[in-house]
Amino acid sequence: MNAIPLKVEAPVALLAELTHRCPMRCLYCSNPLELERSASELDTATWIDVIDQAAQIGVLQIHFSGGEPTVRKDLTQLVEASTRAGLYSNLITSAVLLDKDRIKELADAGLSHAQISFQDVDERGEVIGGLPGAHKKKLEAAALLLESGIALTSNAIVTRHNIDRVQEMLDMAVALGARRVEVANVQYYGWALKNRAALIPTPEQMDRCTQVVAAAREKLKGILVIDYVIPDYYAKHPKSCMGGWAKRFLNVTPSGRVVPCHAAESIVGLNFQTVKEARLADIWYNSDAFTRYRGTAWMPEPCASCDRKEIDWGGCRCQAMALVGDAGQADPACELSPFHDRVRAMAEAEARDGVDEFHYRQFQ
């Protein structure tokens, strides 16, 4: 044996999916199709223990997500626990349930930052989010958050329905007072994958969007930080998904399952443990789910001999699972994948056909 022992780094971020409950019904939701019910959710004490364990093993940032994390009555307590543990806390929210009192509570608890999703520049986005009246509530919550001193990222969700208004979405973020915006083309997992044909933009729309973003970055330097995520079906190289499997991130689902990313449960044959069965450290360093695709030893060709293998780490395991049927293959978003051309052609055809058949997120 001449294998070099893999030096496993401690995780830097925890995605805490507190609940799958949500008043929105977004077509692009990345949650699994089989949503976890409220009866199976972890209780407050268990979440606080998870937060403490995470900080002890080296986690620096916690992202409260869901579903809609503000559905949980104990969110403030969990933010307080994160602050006590020295974690940087980020709230990923639709904002439709936030009011002035709740925001003050969260600010007092030490919330570092909030990120609000916007489906468009006005009510037109509500067909995507599935909740009438949502846009106005989001605008109100954004103003209240800023008033309370919590910095704001506007998460501009991009589909073919609004991609031609990306400039207006950037203008809206500036007008709101956000200092950062994510121009987030939908990533096709979970409900988004089910709705891909109804959401994916054409390559021509993508090219125009990329030009708009590039120009805005110049013009808004020092005013608005713009992060840009493209749908990687149209990329040459796959995204460095999660910065590498089980390299930086871990995710705890509402029922306490510990997974390397929010879509990992879609991978057939991986065994997941819960925080009730094992300590986070043990799961991170030793479990089947975390060790299976960590590093580069698992890689087949074209990844194994690729000089980018420690840049993009083979792309996304869940995307390989969804599109190729095998999580152990190269992500077909990569142009070196034998499946790349087929996947791209499929995406282009779906975008061109433009069939708006919507499957709203719901409990089965």
Next chain:
Amino acid sequence: MAERLIVREDMVLGFPRHITFRHDDARDRWVILAPERLLLPDDTAVAILQRLDGSRAVAHIVDLLAEEFNAPRQDIAADVVAMLQDLADKGMVTP
């Protein structure tokens, strides 16, 4: 609309609420925590940021560093202003 902050030596800068500069004990290094970002400042940046306390002017930080590292003030000033401008452009330091 907000305007770009241009860093000058007479300014007093600090970290806004959503930016945390702290020591990462688990890895024995300094980090800047920001929305969806983890920055690893180099030794020079750490020396500057440790003196950025929200009450000292940039010029004062330059003086301290020039004395401590026994280096020409002019060189230090250029480095400090450039680094802070870079962080200001990312919204990571504010008046």
